[in-house]
Amino acid sequence: MFINKWRIILIVFSFFLSGLIGCNSQKPEPQPAMELPEEITIAYVAMTNTPTSPQALVGRDKGIFEEYLSEHDITVNWIITRDRDHTAPLMQEDNVDFIYIPINNFSAYSSQLSAFGGGDNFRLIAGSTERSDGYSLVVREGINSLNDLGAKTVGIPNDSLVTELAFANYLKSETDLKPDSVGGTVQIKFQDYIHLLNEGFNNGEYDAIITRNNFVAQALEENQNAKELIITPPAGAPNINLIARKAIIDNFPDVTKSVLQAHIEATKEARTASPEYLAELQINTYEFYVKEVLGAHYEPPAKERIVNGWTGLGIVDTPNLDFIEELVNYMQKAGYYEGKGMDNYIDLRLLRDITAQ
Structure with a gap:
């Protein structure tokens, strides 16, 4: 009788233990892998007061990004946008894969301070321009x-x-x-x-x-x-940067590398381009945005002022890492970026791989 009682207890305990182990050993459902996209969306900002991204302007005009991405049978969809009330929703809803935007916009977006939306789904992957005015x-x-x-x-x-x-x-x-x-x-x-x-x-x-x-x-x-x-801003203070969707970086590093190679090629082209050529591309971009996107009346800016903005502008492919580290540290100290660090903000691994070759 005594033995039977303990045998029953052991059997019940065994069922309980096996059930417990079974519950803990259950694995989450595997997430479906992302399929290679047929199209990559690249956005940039139409500007008149200061230069926009020269890589976007020259790269689009000369078909540089299309050439590099054709190796993956991927086409390019260009989006011209403006202001945080348009860029933030694009990013938050994953409706863009790469975007050239001012570092001001990205810092507000990634800290989620912006009233127009924010998130943790993008990383800074390359530089574009450096700030010259105070x-x-x-x-x-x-x-x-x-x-x-x-x-x-x-x-x-x-x-x-x-x-x-x-x-x-x-x-x-x-x-x-x-x-x-x-x-x-x-x-x-x-x-x-x-x-x-x-x-x-x-x-x-x-x-x-x-x-x-x-x-x-x-x-x-x-x-x-x-x-x-x-x-006066510090020398080499970033202005515009290239930002990429984290899911694209992680799932398609070769595609991201092709975008970065196109970015580097466009940087070389922009550095040797005349301010007049860059100004003309910028004015055309802004005219398209106002007329075609907004459907509004277009007032052409003074071309001389736009040309002057391009004169002596710092055009880069690698961002100023010291400045970005100082910015992220300040954001953390101020409570704007709690629990997050540099790895959450910037990812230069693929850019370094390319430049090291």
Whole structure:
């Protein structure tokens, strides 16, 4: 009787144990592998105030990307877009595979600060241009030095963490002040739209703003005795970069390499191209966007101004890694990028493989 009782207990325990092991040994359903796409979508931003990506302009005009991707029997679908309210949804919904966008846009998207959408599905894989112009800090009457910005509010456009970093470095070089996001007293307030930033400055919402050059005159005109200070970015500060969808990088490294090879070839072509040729491509791109995409009335920009923007511009294929590391570290310190690091932001493995050959 005693033996039978223990035998029953052992049998029950065995069933329980085998059931437990069976539950724990169940594996998740395998995810279906991505099939090689027949088409790759590459987007770039139509611009008028500053140069857009020269690799996108020249590469599209000369069919460079189409040539490299034809080795995989893949065609190219080009998308011309503009502003974060269009680029962010494209990326968030995986409706683009590669995109040339300003680093400001990508930092806001990857930190998910942007009101227009954000995510963790893209990585920076190459450089495009480096910033040559400075930032314009406009302070209102009564602020006679940077030290007067303590406990004041500074408006920054477009959730630009790169602009905040430049401003923080400027404060650090001249004062003991720092932004409130990193434990200081200078209040940072983001505004999505430049015209609303200027209006907020005019209405007293901000004590100072960091605005675009073409809006400085308006801010100074509407605020007598306001002053402009120039914040100089560090040498080699990235402006536009090539961003890729992580799923494409991971599943199709050979395709990604072909895009990068085309990018490098387009970089060489752009470096030897005349500013007039690049300006013409940029103007044509902007005209197409306004007329065909927006269906709006087109006002052609002054060609001379566009040409001047291309003169002496830094055209690169490899981004400034030191700057990007500083940016990511600042984003982490400010709480904009918690739990994430460089590997989440940038992936240069394939670019290095190509350049090492």
